[in-house]
Amino acid sequence: MTAETVYEFFQVLERDKISFTYRGSFSNTALAMATELIKNNMDEEHSKLRNKLSFLMIESFQNIARYADGEDFDEPTEESDFFMTRNVGKAFYIISANLIDNDKIAQVKEKLDRVNTSDKKELNDLYKTVLTNKQINEKGGAGLGFIEMVRKTKGKLPYAFVKINDERSIFFMQIKLESEEVDENAPAKSDENDVKIDDAQKIHKLVSSERVLMMHKGSFSQEAVAPVLRMVEDNMHSMKLKMQKKVYHFLVEILQNISKHGYVVDNEREGIFMIGIRNGRFEIGTGNYIDNTKTENLKSQIDLVNSMSLEELNEMYRKYLREGRITESGSAGLGLIDLARETDEKLNYRFIPLNDKYSFFSLTVKL
């Protein structure tokens, strides 16, 4: 993961007001934090959707957990389960992707096609039949979960199967929830702004190749990111305490940095954050807007800490602790010095000018 990667994600998710992807352990804690994260990020105008969205997120997340192989989670691989929630325009999308045996595809496809082609009355009938008659379900009737999702969203469930080898495929499914009441009798209209399921596949590919455990794009107030920290913690149980502490420390510094210094666009400090694990090492990336008048100073600060040895960094850090930062120029903030001395690699960064007011700034560090 490099600063370039962060920008690539940001571009792919350009239309997303809120975006969250997850490939860690599908535990109850992670689920609770994921729903809280989205709730904290939701605008007032979508508040009516909150409960429904939580319900659907839980349904979809637990569905993944149910079929997960139960092995201890170590680091995300190409085949890890995937969960995503995104807000584009007036709609929220929940996407799940998990492995499926190729010989079970036909069965799942049939269930999905049935719920996708049923009208309201047929769905209700199907729901009752499945509830009262377990037999039918086992013979290939629609699963209750799918029926519930369609009933709750009053929409269809787009899906895709992507073959990875002769035995298994990845099963993608997308749930769409709209803030405006959908007229149930009106024919389904195709919206140009609609987010297609192949969009989710593209994102899945990106998080796979970059070994991203978790990604969040949205507002970066302290309150909004608290669940992110808890989720990362939840995925570090098997690691040494020292590593856990270091990662946590890094995250706090880097996230608070966005919420403090990010450039405010449309009343929000928007940013993107991602954490990945590759070969046992953590990779953390952040991106946010920054005022063009501040880029030169920040750039020189990072270059400065990148040019210093650990000893010099420690010395500078201690000096600032006692004396405070004396001049703005020719020095770096405590947070930056701290990040630099905790990693044995250079801080990787990029500034991309977007207009005459602000630029996109991305930073990655490895632990």
Next chain:
Amino acid sequence: MQKPLKIKPTDDLPFVLLDSKQNIFSITGRVLPEDGNKFFEPILNWIQEYVDSPNQSTEFNFRLDYYNSSTARMITKLIVLLEKIQEKDKDVKVVWEYLGDDEVMLERGEELKSISYLPFELRSIKK
């Protein structure tokens, strides 16, 4: 006698108790304020007043899980304030408690010890 200062903890902020009557001075927990200046202002003000007429013997106790860099600066300010007590020929000491296997908090304690002029004890504790 100075009125005690007590701050209740939250997920991101510590439990603080500064009580000269009971002779207890402690900060415990996570310290991750977005604005370190703001959170520490009442604490530093309290200490500022306390060091004018300190107890015969003062032991300041830190037992922290995490703290951010803006807090590091504030903790140092606090320690520098405590150094004034020494000038009054009274006893003052910092006790930095860390969980036995918490190397990060031990390292941070060592760092603070190295820049402080106070007796500074690093104390390993069990959960």
